[in-house]
Amino acid sequence: MLxxxxxxxLGLSLIVAIGAQNAFVLRQGVRREHVGLVVVVCATSDALLYTAGGAGLGALVERHPLVVDVARWAGAAVVLGYGALAARRAWRGGEELEAAGAAELPDAGRRVRPVLxxxxxxxWLNPHVYLDTVVLQGTxxxxxxxxxxxxxxxAIVSSVLWFVGLGFGARLLAPVLRKPxxxxVVDGVIALIMLAVAVSLVAGG
Known part of the structure; x- marks a missing residue:
């Protein structure tokens, strides 16, 4: 048990920090947009990575830094793109109208593929995930x-608990986010988080 x-x-200490993935889960949770899918994807991905770490694949990742480098640059590009979209939403506004109608239309008519x-x-394009789950946890x-x-x-249970709580608990913020x-503000903060993550990924090389 100990x-x-x-x-x-350890799993909670690694995952609780606000990053690109958590910001995305939080946003989907507040919007009630394919929350179950997002939670399953994130928790299942962590479970696979933790299992790989437990099986001893951390040493393999360390011996092939090119894998981490590719993920680092690809991840930085994805995070920057998502951050740019958040910044545009923050600049243009009008998102509170979608939040107000989210309770009546949870997931209705929303495309699954972009969210997935x-x-x-x-x-999977965040090298920090590999270093934390496969290398550190595995070691x-x-x-x-x-x-x-x-x-x-x-560690796997910690991931499941965190994403379920974050994704489905985020809807408690909906009344606040109905305010004009x-x-x-939320999208502005998300944009800043994404920018910081992208910079850290590039600088990490």
């Missing part, structure tokens, strides 16, 4: 020897 809780604690592709891109899990899968299971201009 090993499981250690994995749970964005969730996948913000997850620590290996120190537990035969109990490494208990540690890995704790509130969404402009």
């Amino acid at each position: 090993t499981f809780l250690a994995g749970l604690g 592709l964005t969730a996948l891109a913000l997850t 620590i899990a290996a120190s537990y020897g035969a109990d490494r899968w208990l540690f890995t299971a704790g 201009g509130a969404w402009r």
